[in-house]
Amino acid sequence: DIQMTQSPASLSASLEEIVTITCQASQDIGNWLAWYQQKPGKSPQLLIYDATSLADGVPSRFSGSRSGTQYSLKISRLQVEDIGSYYCQQAHSNPNTFGAGTKLELK
Amino acid sequence: EVQLVESGGGLVKPGSSLKLSCVASGFTFSSYGMHWIRQAPKKGLEWIALIYYDSSNKYYADSVKGRFTISRDNSKNTLYLEMNSLRSEDTAMYYCAKYAGSDYFDYWGQGVMVTVSS
Numbered sequence: 630d631i632q633m634t635q636s637p638a639s640l641s642a643s644l645e646e647i648v649t650i651t652c653q654a655s656q657d658i659g660n661w662l663a664w665y666q667q668k669p670g671k672s673p674q675l676l677i678y679d680a681t682s683l684a685d686g687v688p689s690r691f692s693g694s695r696s697g698t699q700y701s702l703k704i705s706r707l708q709v710e711d712i713g714s715y716y717c718q719q720a721h722s723n724p725n726t727f728g729a730g731t732k733l734e735l736k
Numbered sequence: 737e738v739q740l741v742e743s744g745g746g747l748v749k750p751g752s753s754l755k756l757s758c759v760a761s762g763f764t765f766s767s768y769g770m771h772w773i774r775q776a777p778k779k780g781l782e783w784i785a786l787i788y789y790d791s792s793n794k795y796y797a798d799s800v801k802g803r804f805t806i807s808r809d810n811s812k813n814t815l816y817l818e819m820n821s822l823r824s825e826d827t828a829m830y831y832c833a834k835y836a837g838s839d840y841f842d843y844w845g846q847g848v849m850v851t852v853s854s
Binding site: 725 | 782797798839840842844
């Protein structure tokens with residue numbers, strides 16, 4: 630199975646700050662990478678797919694990038710409504726696997 | 737508006753069986769593959785099963801293979817997960833999710849809780 634190593638596990642940031650979360654794939658997955666946001670007590674929502682494409686309705690302050698087998702999610706100016714957990718997921722091969730998650734809190 | 741509504745969860749003893757349902761609306765259910773994904777309390781996400789739009793193919797995570805069965809009834813817009821020989825480690829929130837292409841999940845249900853405990 631492909632392992633997705635996500636970091637950091639938790640992150641405390643201030644409003645308007647730039648936030649970056651990364652995922653390292655254990656092998657080449659091309660651009661088959663998605664990011665999800667999960668707000669407390671809610672189900673996950675798709676943010677980014679194909680490593681860099683923004684899902685419908687997602688604010689433009691979210692962006693995704695790739696460098697080799699490392700993938701990053703960037704929030705350009707943190708807002709209160711961005712608080713929650715974030716997960717990466719590889720869609721290159723079965724079984725689809727997720728990163729362990731990053732819990733984002735307000736400082 | 738796409739809606740996915742799960743039901744059928746509850747508290748069961750180890751070794752028991754349970755069948756979850758997920759009723760879909762707001763899209764042409766019979767045209768899309770569907771997934772089940774679970775999340776143990778305070779833990780991350782684990783994909784567990786996929787069924788193609790026409791039930792022609794089904795895939796399972798090793799952790800549930802041979803114990804869980806995914807199925808669907810396109811005439812009822814309903815996805816199912818039959819769970820047998822339940823273990824304490826199956827305790828989780830279970831989500832159904834719509835296939836978005838390339839094995840991404842673009843819509844998720846609200847989840848249904850399954851607790852396996854004696």
